[in-house]
Amino acid sequence: MAASPTTGRGRPDSLDHMIRLTSLTRRYGRTTAVHDLTLTVRSGHVTGFLGPNGAGKSTTLRMILGLTAPTSGTVTVDGVRFRDRPRGLRHVGALLDAADVQGGRGAEAHLRALARSNGIPRSRVDATLREVGLAGVARRRVGGFSLGMRQRLGIAAALLGDPPVVLFDEPFNGLDPEGVRWVRGLFRELAGQGRTVFVSSHLMSEMEHCVDRLVVIGRGRLLADQSLAEFAATSGGSTVSVRTPQEGALTARLTAEGGVVRAEDDGTVTVTGLSAARVGDLAAAHRIPVHELVTRTPSLEQAFMALTATSVEHRAGEVAR
Template sequence: MIELNALTRRYGRTTAVDDLTLTVRPGHVTGFLGPNGAGKSTTLRMIIGLTEPTSGTVTVDGVRFADRPRGLRHAGALLDAGDVHGGRSAVAHLWALARSNGIARGRVDEVLREVGLSAAARRRIGGFSLGMRQRLGIAAALLGDPPVLLFDEPFNGLDPEGVRWVRDLFRRLAAEGRTVFVSSHLMSEMQNCVDRLVVIGRGRLIAEQSLAEFAAGSTRAGVSVRTPDAAGLAAVLAAEGADVRPGDAGALIVTGLTAARIGDLALAHRIGLHELSTRTASLEDAFMALTADSVEYLAGEGIR
């Protein structure tokens, strides 16, 4: 379990993380979302003791990570796949981590097999592709067989097979009762692998809920309707208290009424329908709607 209590980090006059309180529980894959500059990387670094909080506390299973002499046995993390010595081999890199954390050498071979790097174990990391470095970073996170795991942008550079493997790995780790905390900008992959979401903006908590609850709260969900009499149907639905707005390719997006009720009203008013379907908001839809006021750099604004 990861617990943050009023966690704050300031850099001069800039507040990167602002009074953040949340709990990341075991048994789930928890996604960590936010626009660029929201404070996600700073938060992850504070969890594993690489950045000191300005105020507040963060613990891993009730103890500050920095107070654990053999930290990799308690929490593993992939924060930057490029942050490794390019002149070392993969096996030498992992063996150094194992020795410093009292981990048996045999575990190095196990994690290399698990991430698919056994054949490249003695190659220099400097010659690895980004996808191979990601796999090595995941191997390092798994090395101590820890109950808590953190991953920052783990899908970058992976081919489709690698993406599916990482997705399945996260689900398996959570099913084993571990705490899995994943940050990524790839919304489609997050939607496919996470159970719960933590969303921050400008360093502050915006949402902490299940994936289903988060998507259901989007204003972009509703019922999609296509009709040759869009104006007439819109007037009928508005009179029933529905919110009606234009959608793609001439469709109407209706919220506040079920598809069945819309169909009944159209029939009663002799309005023909060409399409009537429930529209579920994607994770990307919900995220964009919720964080619109927290985006620091917005494309299309022009130069001011």
Template structure:
């Protein structure tokens, strides 16, 4: 379990993380979301003792990570897949880490096999693709068979097969009772991967809740309607203040009215409906809406 309490980090006049408190529990995949510059990487570095907090505390299973000897047995982390010696082979890199953390040598071969790098074990890392480096970073995190795992943008460079493999691995690790904390900017992937979310903006907590609860925060709700007479339906619902957007598949998306009210209007005006479905905000829509004020460098409208 990871527990942060009033965690704060300042760099001169800039506050990167501000009084941040949250708990990451075992047995779940917890997504860590926020716009660029929100303080996600700084927070992960403080969890690992790489950055000292200005104030506040963060512990892993009740202790600051720096107090742990042989740290890879307690926490496995992938922060930067490029942060490896390019002249070493994958097996040499992992073997050195295994020796320094009193991890059995057999684990090197096991994790290389698990991440799909067994055939590239003796190749120099400098010749690896980004996806291969990501897999090596994941192997490093798994090396000590730790109860807590942190991943910062682990999907970078992975092909679709790799994304599916990693998604399954996260779920397996959580099912084993481990704490799995994944920082990512890919909202659609988090919808398939995370059980809970911790969302921050400008270094402050926005949400700490289940995926479903967070998506429900979005205020945008629409209704998908399929009818043989879209022109008549459009005229009726727009007269009530709704907006209608035709879709490529022949359906219409109506916003501004509930499904019940649309059904009543269609019945009153003898408009046949073949389908009517309420659609709530997606995770991405809820994220964009709730973090809009936290974007550090918002882009302008396209000209």
């Protein structure tokens, strides 16, 4: 189900629509879901929001939207609490749960109701349905939609007010490959227009393809707030892969230099503690031929697992005690 390339969107009137969290905390009895969270999500980027189950991501998104009140601290969008805006969809669009739609309504009727309550022109309903690829089923009841179609409708609702800030929770669920590719492009387009795009998902492979920056939390606390490249480099640690016909000689030289060397089943050796440039210089200095020399940066998933290893609430395979 292809989406129309025609968006009908303009650029935001400001290029600095920030989400700002300051000492944000939410407690449920003795449980602290979010603890003293301070961060700024800036415009012009696709910012990924990651964390293990129970990390506090959903609670944080709900507090941004005024659906859950913080126990302490503040959260504002463009300097104002979302709940203080009478026509919120003009300022912030969000998809939190694609299933949270009245199934007896048609897609068009659902968006029209949202448009009327937020003072949004009716023309935006038609334009948004075309954009997400649902124009052909606009009057079909949402209860008969597949999960992927519901996801598209949820995205349409988030875009309806042409907002400068958009939040998406698990936006890839139920989408086919074409839909996933379209969503990636949509996020890039929105950020390129100067909007603030904040995306939460457990699908690391998709996040790796579409985000510029990452915010990671664990047990309600901030663990990382940095670019994707910085996160992969600092959280997982880079290694150097070397292929040489004189493995023993090179291993001895690298070990003497302080490197840690591990032989791999494919005939290469993995080196940690030394850069690729230093490995190459040592090999050249001792006339050891090198057939392959590659720096390997960990995947987003590997870096994420390393960073959050002590923050996982429920670990599979553990024996109950």
